[in-house]
Amino acid sequence: MVKKVSIFVVWLMLLHCWVATSETKYLKYKDPKQPLNVRIKDLMDRMTLEEKIGQMTQIERKVASAEIMKNYYIGSVLSGGGSVPKPQASAEDWMNMVNDLQKGSLSTRLEIPMIYGIDAVHGNNNVYNATIFPHNVGLGATRDPKLVRRIGAATALEIRATGIQYAFAPCIAVCRDPRWGRCYESYSEDHKIVQAMTEIIPGLQGEIPANSPKGVPYAAGKRKVIASAKHYVGDGGTIKGINENNTVISRHGLLSIHMPAYYNAIAKGVSTVMVSYSSWNGEKMHANRNLITDFLKNSLRFKGFVISDWKGIDKITTPTHANYTYSIYAAITAGVDMVMVPLNYTEFIDGLTSLVESKAIPMSRIDDAVRRILRVKFVMGLFENPLADHNLVHHLGKKKHRDLAREAVRKSLVLLKNGENPNQPLLPLSKRASKILVAGSHADNLGYQCGGWTIEWQGVTGNNVTKGTTILNAIRNTIHKDAEVVYKENPDLDYVKSNNFAYAIVVVGEKPYAETNGDSLNLTISAPGPETINNVCGAVKCVTVIISGRPVVIQPYVDKIEALVAAWLPGTEGDGVTDVLFGDYGFTGKLPRTCHADNLGYQCGGWTIEWQGVTGNNVTKGTTILNAIRNTIHKDAEVVYKENPDLDYVKSNNFAYAIVVVGEKPYAETNGDSLNLTISAPGPETINNVCGAVKCVTVIISGRPVVIQPYVDKIEALVAAWLPGTEGDGVTDVLFGDYGFTGKLPRTWFKNIDQLPMNIGDSHYDPLFPFGFGLETKPHKTN
Structure with missing residues (x-):
């Protein structure tokens, strides 16, 4: 009898182990057939505070390693301008670096993949041999949204050719003063042209499906990337065009000049929005709850995540980083979801953890940020395809893309003058001179x-x-x-x-x-x-x-x-x-x-x-x-x-x-x-x-x-x-x-x-060449 009981107990224990093993094998958040919100909730219910704050942290590749990714649950890595695996690194070099970091993320308890971001602002421009397209100022001159969309698609392929999934683009600033050092990143001084050029977003991310809910992010698989509309908002309107300065303008002016392109970007499913270094009427944008949470997230119903700029939260105080705890508090409560730290990640993680544990920042704000980040990761298929696809490396700098860049160049050129006498134009030039x-x-x-x-x-x-x-x-x-x-x-x-x-x-x-x-x-x-x-x-x-x-x-x-x-x-x-x-x-x-x-x-x-x-x-x-x-x-x-x-x-x-x-x-x-x-x-x-x-x-x-x-x-x-x-x-x-x-x-x-500043519609408008000017010539192939 004792022997029979012992056998029965062993059988029950084995059954329990089998059931437990079966349960761990099936996780709702890993099942792409489950509804998006179900996957998000299932994963968040399993996450600790430490894991959630890790998802909100973006670090620079120079301080990243597989071990750091694993130990701190880092949600994202970036390359700053010129930050590369090695000089003239190949597509394979980039892919190997990204995959090594990704494997660190996948070795964590919940296996949440990281996103790698880069400033691909005119092609995958940090990468040697990539196609370098004209800067946005030139694309604005083309007045050709369809061309810009094709450039977005080519850029997405060249980004994916290096294993990267996230472009810090497009810049949809409306540059109101050309003295600004970032004016070439803006398509135009006219918000209508900037709005039209948001067509680059479906080029980068893919066409958002019809009847998609307003504000929901979208990315169409491993040949596309997630985009970032930047810099929210008013960065192109600072006094005298001084970078990171103060934009002094009424709310009506802000919403009618600098905001409209964000309406288009959100309608096209843009996945992220990057906050501007600038201030609006004296208030730092990184700390502006009214515009980030109340307007962008609530009024415009944006469901993607909001990311800071490089050390953007540090600059909330003067001097920079003077009171980092306050900067963390101000940015996170304003509605920033992911912080581009980018170097002092332990200080950021410790500071945010302390603010949550002391209840200065409510857990609901952390959950909102993480929910948004995970939504983007699920939508882009990152859980299903976390590693780079080596079959895409051949897209970097391929002839088709260079031909497209050449087309963009010729369409961007503006002919301002052609001969002293209209009947005797100098252009087109003779090839036989x-x-x-x-x-x-x-x-x-x-x-x-x-x-x-x-x-x-x-x-x-x-x-x-x-x-x-x-x-x-x-x-x-x-x-x-x-x-x-x-x-x-x-x-x-x-x-x-x-x-x-x-x-x-x-x-x-x-x-x-x-x-x-x-x-x-x-x-x-x-x-x-x-x-x-x-x-x-x-x-x-x-x-x-x-x-x-x-x-x-x-x-x-x-x-x-x-x-x-x-x-x-x-x-x-x-x-x-x-x-x-x-x-x-x-x-x-x-x-x-x-x-x-x-x-x-x-x-x-x-x-x-x-x-x-x-x-x-x-x-x-x-x-x-x-x-x-x-x-x-x-x-x-x-x-x-x-x-x-x-x-x-x-x-x-x-x-x-x-x-x-x-x-x-x-x-x-x-x-x-x-x-x-x-x-x-x-x-x-x-x-x-x-x-x-x-x-x-x-x-x-x-x-x-x-x-x-x-x-x-x-x-x-x-x-x-x-x-x-x-x-x-x-x-x-x-x-x-x-x-x-x-x-x-x-x-x-x-x-x-x-x-300066002088823009179309100004009372003192007396330009050398007006906005929209450009002489046209016809092809002369027998020249």
Whole structure:
């Protein structure tokens, strides 16, 4: 009998163990067939306070490891500007890093996967060999939401090609003052254009299903990423355009100018919203409960999560981080759900834990934050597909995406002037001219062409930034083989006059910058740009292409310039500029605001490879504008490149024309704040020397309008190329007439900085080139 009882007891114990094991195998939150809210509730019911606070914490990759992810239950990791696994890291390097961190998260008790975020603001711009698209200021000039949506889809694939699932984009700021260093991150000074360009969100995330509840986030699987509408709200309206400053405006003004794009973003299922460093009427946005919780979450019914900016909560106090406990309290109670710490994560976790345990912050606020974060993770399919898919690596920088970038470049170019006589336009340029001068600091600098947020935070200079085509190379690729292209960066007047140039192309503008480094009170073309315009356009017919992130001072030079093109910050595909300059495509761009040549780093601007961008041509793969020119012209044409030729040099050579590419150097965020908005030296000198001696086209590489008026009279043709990115051929596509100019100014191009801020509708509106301006040309494929 005892033996029978013992057997029965053992049987019961085994049955109990089997049932317990079966129960642990089935977890509702891991079942994709369960309703979303059921999965969220099931998981949250199992979570400790420590695990919940971990989900609210985002840390920088430099302090992250699999062990840290496991021990602190970290919910998200990011790469700051220029933070990479190693220099020129491959897609596989990125994937391996992300997967290693993800495996740490999956080794936790509840196996909650982390999200990896990155500033992919004009392509996957921190990554070497990625396609660098024009910055938003250029995309605003295209007036083409469908194009922007396609760019979003391509960017999503290139982000996923590196294993990353979260883009800190788009920036839907309405830049009201071009002195702001982040103006090139804004599509326009007009909120209606910014609203239209939120079409990039379904490109990044996928099309939200019909009849989806308002405010619910959406992401369509492992070929898409989650997006972040930023910077909430009013970041583009600060006093004098000073980054992270105070936006003084009525509530009606805030809601009618700066808020509308958020309505569109939420309707399109944007997953996250990033808070602005700026203040509204003196109150820090990171601590503004009325706008974050009451308006965004309650009135607009936004159901995704709200994330801080980099050390955003630290800046609630003055000086920064002076009272971190208060900063945590103010931000979390205001409605911030995830904090981009990014480095001192233990201080943040300990501080928030203490505030909850002392009941200063209610548990309901923590639960609201975590519920929102988990909702996004479930919706994007992260629990089902937490690890990167190595089958996607081939999408990084693929030709289809570079062709798209080139198309975007040519559509973004705004033709501001085309000949002194409308019946005798300079553009499209002849590909068979015997001798062509290309001048300007931005003609053969891919870093300048891309602008800030390219490889490095502030951008870089030179042509080793990444793969791409400078405008100079795009010109060489475009012209006839018998045409001679002479490149001289800043030629003096005598040089220009002494050469029999058919015409000149001058490419000048701003140097790369990002954020505060770009703040400027004068908005001038970087030196020696003005000198280059004066020298070249004063001696020969010239097209001036402005590379800038905003309108710059150009009025002093307009009379010298035969044709003037706003190229913004076109990125790596310089061929998009020559597509239009030479008539293969027409100009179609329009000024997004009332209104550089062989350096891929300049061409791409800030937020390219590094936070502030980089200089030179080793930034990443791409085509500088110089190489695009060389690829475009006829085989018999000679292309002479001289970065900053003196006037005598230009005069002493028989150039058919000159192409001067100048502008701003790369920058990002505060580094881009500028009080003068001038073309980087020696851009002005190059314009003066070249355009004063030979017909010249000046291409401006900048993230905004810059001071160009002093040189306009010398410039025969002027092109705003913005920050075009790696595909310099997009510039030559247009310069040489294979495509027409179609871009329209997304910003007002001012005459001088004393007019600023000046936006369309202002009573004192007297621009050099008005918002929406842009001459058009037709393709001239037989050129």
